[in-house]
Amino acid sequence: MIKLFIPGLMKLFRILLLTVFCFAPVFSFAGEIELQGTYRGDNLYVRNPYADSGVGFCVFEVMVNGMTTTDEINSSSFEIDLSVYQLPIGSPIHIVIKYKEDCEPVVLNPEVVAPKASFETIDIAVEGNYLKWKTTGEIGALPYVVEQYRWNKWIQVGEVMGKGVPGKHEYEFPVRLHSGENRFRVRQAGSDNKRKLSPEVVVNNDIPEVELVSQKVEKQLVFSRPTLYEIYDIYGQIVFKGYNDTVNVEGLEKGEYYLNYDNRMSYFLKK
Known part of the structure; x- marks a missing residue:
């Protein structure tokens, strides 16, 4: 019985294997x-x-x-x-x-x-130290890029991720006001690189302008109070940027540098 069973089992196995290969x-x-x-x-x-x-x-x-x-x-x-x-x-x-x-x-x-920049601005305003905006018509989650107009250009100061679904949505982002007139907006860009912009919001800040203590420096730039700043070399390459009332420039080579701070464009001489 055993001898008859094993060959029969092997034959059945070969048939099943052939069937699998035929339909694979x-x-x-x-x-x-x-x-x-x-x-x-x-x-x-x-x-x-x-x-x-x-x-x-x-x-x-x-x-x-x-x-x-x-x-x-x-x-x-x-x-x-x-x-x-x-x-x-x-x-x-x-x-x-x-x-x-x-x-x-x-x-x-x-x-x-792909997500599309499609939002419509219902309202946008500066309240205290926050930019707040309300939108509708979003199709796909895209970041809102928060921009502030400083030094004759729009600069990015932050991002807030959009919800990306239909309906009304509210967003806010903390901003730093410089002296004088401040302008803000938000934008989105889809995969097609087409941008969608909010209206600009303008707010005046009557605090005194930030002053640079000295335009000839050896180790530190000193401002009269904390401010956003950018430092460029003579080739237009940015070397420092940030927010503070002092900047350590001891490691810079001697020479003239361009300086943006508060709402002003200036320069300083590294001694």
Whole structure:
């Protein structure tokens, strides 16, 4: 009985093994394209070449938020229909496109799931030492860059991450006022590098101007009170920036340097 059972078992094993090989995929897994972004109501389009093996097309699976799609992908181009998932506008979305070895598909319009600078400013104001703003119409989470106009240019003074979903939102960021007229705004930039700007807010500060104690220094710059500052060499390269009432410049080479502080543009001579 044992001798008859073992050969029969081996024959059954060979049949099962052959069946597995017959139905196994004939391609090797090569890689995947991964897109993470925001649903904005648009679908994705994919150019799908033939596999180099000559068997079928390149893409063999597409997943949206962890679920395998039912889109027809066995063609030279196909659409990933995102509307079937009934996602609210502004919802996070994660797409994975798996493809075979020795070929690679191309997503033709990846920008449709990228966050877009789309906010509208309801209100923006300086209250005390805070810039506060209210917005609506956000599509995708993008940082709000807080800018202040100083030294004949807009400079970035901070960032606040946007909520990225429809609705009204409120934000705030601490700011430092210099003497005289202060101008602030916020901006966003999407993946297409298109910027969206808030209106400017202007506030006057009647405190006295910051003074530089001496324009000839050996070890320290001394201001009459703490201030934002920037120091540039004669080639326009920034060497120091910060906020304080003193700056240690002992390590700088002798010579003339450009100095921005408070709302003023000046210079000093390193002795």
